[in-house]
Amino acid sequence: MALRIMDRAPDFTAETTQGRISFHEWLGDSWGMLFSHPKDFTPVCTTELGYLAKCEPEFTRRDCKIIGLSEDSVEDHNRWLADIKDVTGQEVHYPIIADTRLEIAKLYDMLPADAGTSAEGRTATNNQTVRTVYLIGPDKLIRAMLVYPMSTGRNFDEVLRLLDSCQLTAEYKVATPANWSQGEDVIIVPSLSDNDARQEFPGGWTTVKPYMRVVPQPEHT
Structure with a gap:
């Protein structure tokens, strides 16, 4: 399989x-x-x-x-x-x-x-x-x-970038956009409602489209 x-x-x-x-x-x-x-x-x-x-x-x-x-x-x-x-x-x-x-x-x-x-x-x-x-x-x-x-x-530099994204998105309800690098803005996952997003991201976000809400990268722990 x-x-x-x-x-x-x-x-x-x-x-x-x-x-x-x-x-x-x-x-x-x-x-x-x-x-x-x-x-x-x-x-x-x-x-x-x-x-x-x-x-x-x-x-x-x-x-x-x-x-x-x-x-x-x-x-x-x-x-x-x-x-x-x-x-x-x-x-x-x-x-x-x-x-x-x-x-x-x-x-x-x-x-x-x-x-x-x-x-x-x-x-x-x-x-x-x-x-x-x-x-x-x-x-x-x-x-x-x-x-x-x-x-x-x-390209193991790309693998490191991918690992950064996987670790970040495993910890927070975010996704990383095309060509994202550590420290750049990320996207709130669409499955998270605005009400729940306010709890997760109290600093707010920028709405680019109704399905695309952009926030600064959370600090990865």
């Missing part, structure tokens, strides 16, 4: 570059970002893991744990980490899951059920659909998903 936003993120146990984990237990009460890769030693993914290592402190500041996944062994992952440091100058400190039996890729609907049970002999092209970013809330619900082709490196 295909995963959708606000579905519960499937739990699993797996070997990683930092030992065996149970995913939900590992997440604890934090937000999480699970991002997947079709194969180790692929050029675009090498740049991605390096850039993410550079901006990991920004995710930590937002109480969001990072975990990668690739369809190869822990041994291959560890060898790849040396290449990532050599190419990008960054040392990866977050764990990378070894999904050698393709179980997690299937669990998260990134590969079809008939894809087989081994990464042995498979290529990046065979696994090209294993290129998804999942943002997961402390309640273990999927808050956002981004899917990229192998030819396009992911």
